[in-house]
Amino acid sequence: WSYSDMRGFAPLLGPWMWFKLYWAAWALLLAVFARLLWLRGRERGLRARFYLARQRLTRATVATAAGAAGLIVTLGGFVFYNTNVLNKYRTDSEVTALQAEYEQRYKRYDSIPQPRVTGSKLRVEIHPRRGEAEIRGSYNLVNYNDVAIDSIHVATSPRARPEALAFDRKAALVLADVERGHRIYSLATPLQPGDSMRLGFEVRIRQRGFRNESYDAPVVANGTYFTNHWFPQIGYQQGRELLSAGDRRAHGLAPRPVLASLYNVEARMKSSGRVTLDAVVGTDESQVAVAPGRLLRTWKEGGRRYFHYSADADAGSETGFFSARYAVHESKWNDVTIQVFHHPGHSAHVERMLRSVRASLEYYTKNYGPYRHRHLSVVEQAGNGTGMHAEAAMITHAEGFALWNPKDGAGRLDLPSAIVAHEMGHQWNIPLARVEGLPVMAEGLAWYTGMQVMREHYGPAQLRRLMRFMRQPYPYPQIRRGEPLLRGQDPYMAYRRAPFALHALTEYMGVDRVNTALRRLIEKHGSGAPPLATTLDFYRELKAVTPDSLQYLLHDLFEVNTFWEFEADRVTAEKTQAGTWQVTLNVRARKVVGDSAGVETEVPMDELVPIGVFGRGEPGDELSAPLYLKMHRIRSGKHAITVTVPREPALAGIDPYHLLDWEEREDDGNIEKVKIGK
Numbered sequence: 001w002s003y004s005d006m007r008g009f010a011p012l013l014g015p016w017m018w019f020k021l022y023w024a025a026w027a028l029l030l031a032v033f034a035r036l037l038w039l040r041g042r043e044r045g046l047r048a049r050f051y052l053a054r055q056r057l058t059r060a061t062v063a064t065a066a067g068a069a070g071l072i073v074t075l076g077g078f079v080f081y082n083t084n085v086l087n088k089y090r091t092d093s094e095v096t097a098l099q100a101e102y103e104q105r106y107k108r109y110d111s112i113p114q115p116r117v118t119g120s121k122l123r124v125e126i127h128p129r130r131g132e133a134e135i136r137g138s139y140n141l142v143n144y145n146d147v148a149i150d151s152i153h154v155a156t157s158p159r160a161r162p163e164a165l166a167f168d169r170k171a172a173l174v175l176a177d178v179e180r181g182h183r184i185y186s187l188a189t190p191l192q193p194g195d196s197m198r199l200g201f202e203v204r205i206r207q208r209g210f211r212n213e214s215y216d217a218p219v220v221a222n223g224t225y226f227t228n229h230w231f232p233q234i235g236y237q238q239g240r241e242l243l244s245a246g247d248r249r250a251h252g253l254a255p256r257p258v259l260a261s262l263y264n265v266e267a268r269m270k271s272s273g274r275v276t277l278d279a280v281v282g283t284d285e286s287q288v289a290v291a292p293g294r295l296l297r298t299w300k301e302g303g304r305r306y307f308h309y310s311a312d313a314d315a316g317s318e319t320g321f322f323s324a325r326y327a328v329h330e331s332k333w334n335d336v337t338i339q340v341f342h343h344p345g346h347s348a349h350v351e352r353m354l355r356s357v358r359a360s361l362e363y364y365t366k367n368y369g370p371y372r373h374r375h376l377s378v379v380e381q382a383g384n385g386t387g388m389h390a391e392a393a394m395i396t397h398a399e400g401f402a403l404w405n406p407k408d409g410a411g412r413l414d415l416p417s418a419i420v421a422h423e424m425g426h427q428w429n430i431p432l433a434r435v436e437g438l439p440v441m442a443e444g445l446a447w448y449t450g451m452q453v454m455r456e457h458y459g460p461a462q463l464r465r466l467m468r469f470m471r472q473p474y475p476y477p478q479i480r481r482g483e484p485l486l487r488g489q490d491p492y493m494a495y496r497r498a499p500f501a502l503h504a505l506t507e508y509m510g511v512d513r514v515n516t517a518l519r520r521l522i523e524k525h526g527s528g529a530p531p532l533a534t535t536l537d538f539y540r541e542l543k544a545v546t547p548d549s550l551q552y553l554l555h556d557l558f559e560v561n562t563f564w565e566f567e568a569d570r571v572t573a574e575k576t577q578a579g580t581w582q583v584t585l586n587v588r589a590r591k592v593v594g595d596s597a598g599v600e601t602e603v604p605m606d607e608l609v610p611i612g613v614f615g616r617g618e619p620g621d622e623l624s625a626p627l628y629l630k631m632h633r634i635r636s637g638k639h640a641i642t643v644t645v646p647r648e649p650a651l652a653g654i655d656p657y658h659l660l661d662w663e664e665r666e667d668d669g670n671i672e673k674v675k676i677g678k
């Protein structure tokens with residue numbers, strides 16, 4: 001069970017108590033037996049103890065034991081009724097087996113032509129107190145293939161069996177696999193290329209009793225949240241396939257990569273396009289309902305409150321529906337309406353969040369092109385945790401984020417603002433091909449853009465603190481094996497190496513060039529028309545803006561996994577007769593390239609690396625007072641570098657801001673205290 005301000009103890013405390021009571025009844029019964037058989041003297045042997053037990057058997061003891069047994073039967077029966085009768089009980093291996101069967105039976109339909117959902121119209125009725133929601137909807141389906149389609153495959157959610165699936169033309173149900181959630185309809189007249197049709201459906205989300213597994217009820221008294229995963233989907237669903245190599249082997253499935261190869265041309269042609277949404281959502285009179293899109297109108301009817309949302313630009317692939325007793329904070333940025341839906345008691349975070357939202361809108365529209373929507377919704381989602389998530393024109397966060405208000409002040413990182421800027425960066429993500437490098441394009445670019453907002457609107461010191469935080473090994477320790485960034489797919493590559501690499505480029509060739517490359521990518525691929533964008537498209541734009549002298553750096557950052565290792569060994573300084581200071585740095589440099597198996601090869605290095613000398617900085621930000629900062633040509637091995645600075649130095653080092661050397665160590669090896677001589 002858990003407690004949150006929005007949900008209270010719902011929905012898990014009840015089931016938790018029933019399970020505990022059931023086991024408490026067992027404990028009581030065992031306690032009775034233990035008392036009867038307790039060893040109190042020198043009795044030996046079971047016979048003697050059973051004899052004693054019979055003598056100790058009083059009416060009260062018998063009554064207690066009978067009571068406990070009765071409770072076990074009734075409570076056990078109740079738990080069984082909830083977990084096995086009201087709800088279907090499935091073991092993990094049964095669930096895995098169903099997933100495997102789904103793939104075995106229907107994978108062959110993966111690449112057959114299917115229509116695409118271009119828009120959906122929904123009427124959603126949420127009943128928070130009953131824990132129920134009904135959705136009546138229809139999809140507009142368009143055949144974008146160049147062949148006619150004669151059968152439609154509909155994937156249904158095993159948790160919410162859709163009722164009343166109906167096409168607006170004659171269709172015969174030829175297969176209905178309820179367990180694995182797959183249906184096939186055969187159309188009397190095929191859907192011609194370019195033609196469209198409608199699919200109507202009804203879905204009922206209902207919580208009946210409780211389940212054996214910890215289960216988040218989607219509709220609760222306060223803090224309802226569910227997504228379109230409950231609705232029927234068109235075509236074979238790759239997302240349902242088993243991922244674990246062991247599970248796949250056990251079920252006789254061929255190994256599958258998590259993402260297709262970067263060079264897979266077919267995968268780039270699969271565009272889901274942009275989807276519009278028109279939703280009327282009704283809920284209790286005391287609650288506010290949220291759906292993707294702009295709020296057009298709200299009204300009361302029959303003791304309920306209704307909200308009409310419309311997403312005419314794009315509703316995103318995952319559409320969420322919310323209902324709670326929200327307070328709504330509304331403001332504007334140019335002609336964009338920003339609505340913050342938050343728990344009334346959680347408002348301390350709103351101003352900080354909005355500042356970052358505005359700074360992001362400002363910076364991104366200026367550098368990457370227009371914001372695609374006329375609204376932005378920020379929605380607090382019931383539940384603990386500090387996570388934040390972006391969908392089209394919508395940012396959602398758990399309650400913990402609202403309660404997270406770090407103190408501002410000297411040397412402190414404003415991480416919540418950086419995270420908001422990152423999520424806002426996702427609003428400029430373009431439709432991407434599901435191939436290697438996808439996470440680099442989605443998360444890496446969101447962090448790169450978020451970092452620019454921090455630098456421009458919060459100051460370079462905030463960016464430095466953010467990057468220092470990002471270099472910490474938690475939660476993404478540096479990995480030194482695997483595919484290069486262009487094909488990167490694990491979180492370290494996406495959330496760390498990609499933004500580090502792009503940041504290095506901004507320092508070597510200027511942020512404007514990198515921004516230009518990103519803007520061109522968005523201009524060329526923002527429409528989502530296939531072929532969809534990959535890291536290769538971004539890389540092409542980067543190459544185009546990179547001067548010849550730095551092409552080697554692009555290669556080192558993106559095409560291979562390069563690791564730069566710098567170390568400042570000893571730094572001394574002497575005051576000159578002119579009153580300046582002569583600083584001598586003894587540094588070491590090494591460059592290695594790691595391959596996918598983790599084998600590292602040292603490569604010769606001969607390139608520009610920053611050398612910095614610093615005076616006494618602000619508390620908590622020791623590198624705030626650079627006395628000298630210049631690129632020096634550095635080769636592999638040991639060097640002594642001498643520079644002159646105007647004032648007394650305190651710290652000095654090689655690559656002091658970790659442009660290239662990203663490994664964070666307890667003692668920052670790149671920087672040393674200056675020893676003053678003479």
Ligand SMILES: [Zn+2]
Nearest residue numbers: 422426443446
């Ligand atoms: Zn993200």
